[in-house]
Amino acid sequence: MELPSISARNNGSRIIDDLSKALNSDYDGCLKVLRQEFKSYGRTFRTASFAPASSLNADITRLYEANRLTIIRQLHYSEKNENSLDITILINAIPVITIELKNPMTG
Known part of the structure; x- marks a missing residue:
């Protein structure tokens, strides 16, 4: 994901606006945004990562x-x-x- 180039446009304000809309949405809401994701600029952004079932995948453990x-x-x-x-x-x-x-x- 090219987050630095995205946030350079509009100073990232659109990403913040899209996150705010998702958090305040009856469909999305805070739990969905935390458990799954929200979308901005046609990309999916994860806001939290949950404990992996095992430590076999180091990337998921790091997240x-x-x-x-x-x-x-x-x-x-x-x-x-x-x-x-x-x-x-x-x-x-x-x-x-x-x-x-x-x-x-x-x-």
Whole structure:
């Protein structure tokens, strides 16, 4: 795949737009994008790799080991106000879990 030459055109904004559409789609959605793929520029992009059944295929094992799990505390998502998510868990930069923390003393 020629990702560097693709991302040079439009600064990769079309790839981001296509990913965003797939994540927000009723048909695709976050789970399908993570488990399978999304398409952009007529190509298929995988966003995550899952544990291989065996370690016989080194390429698949490397892809699985390259996954990144990120936990962010207080993720601000708006430029217009101070709205934020208390905890966000991301897999390869795709948010998959958000957590709102509550204080029992203040409600």
